Amino acid sequence: MSGRYADIVGELSRREATEVRLPSGLSVDVAAAQREPISNSQAASFLRLGDVPDAVLLHTIIQGVRRGAEEYTGRLFTRREVTLTWREFYGRANLLYPPVDESTVKVEIKEDGSFSSVDAETDGDEVQVGGNLIDSPARITYEAGFETLPPNLRLQLLHDIRATFDHRDPMDGDTASDGGMISRNAYDQWRVRR
Known part of the structure; x- marks a missing residue:
């Protein structure tokens, strides 16, 4: 029985490693601030x-x-454009520098040497692309940051x-x-x- 249990645990851990893979090879580009909040x-x-x-x-x-x-x-x-580029993307990632303007999120996946837009769902500071992405390079561009600082932060x-x-x-x-x-x-x- 203990051998069978070990086989099941081994199978589950192998399955989780491929289903919950995190993106890697991230580079981040944040546009310069055009104005100061003060x-x-x-x-x-x-x-x-x-x-x-x-x-x-x-x-x-x-x-x-x-x-x-x-x-x-x-x-x-201050509100600025952020571009996240991954060497390996698996369909889900956190967006940096909240608050994120969800209406501006644009996801592109690299196939056949060039990036092309794909549909994605954004929930707060997380984005998810449907389908089966395996080791696909990806680029996500969006607007992030405060439009107006909260009074106590100001x-x-x-x-x-x-x-x-x-x-x-x-x-x-x-x-x-x-x-x-x-x-x-x-x-x-x-x-x-x-």
């Missing part, structure tokens, strides 16, 4: 600067804080912009472009966990 004038007002003393410096700080917070949370704070960014602005020091290097001084634990509620 404008120079909004940041200057929050910092009570009156006139912005150095618009380039303030923009660099805003950009650095946004990038640091995006990297930490795994989200995009406020946290402003606090971190202030902290970075107040602690800027040319002798310490360029902390603004290195991700600013973000309060990591304050962003935990926004962090994507997989």
Whole structure:
């Protein structure tokens, strides 16, 4: 009986390995932000600067804080195009950088040397293609990120912009472009966990 049980478990584990295969060979391309979620004038007002003393410096700080917070949370704070390309795709994958605009998801499978569109179902941040895909290269393009930041996330960014602005020091290097001084634990509620 124990030999038969081992045969059944072995068969099930072999079957699961092929039915639940995860895509591999992923490359990610995220379009550059066309605008920042916090404008120079909004940041200057929050910092009570009156006139912005150095618009380039303030923009660099805003950009650095946004990038640091995006990297930490795994989200995009402005709406942008994301392209995911897999060397091996098996019909199902998670979409990165939520929130995802489901109406923009375009799935292409590479057959005979070129990509062609296929029908797919999107549910939140997951996409699934019907049919039997085995080791097929795939490209998924979609819009992701916030169109408007939630108020408490906007406020946290402003606090971190202030902290970075107040602690800027040319002798310490360029902390603004290195991700600013973000309060990591304050962003935990926004962090994507997989």
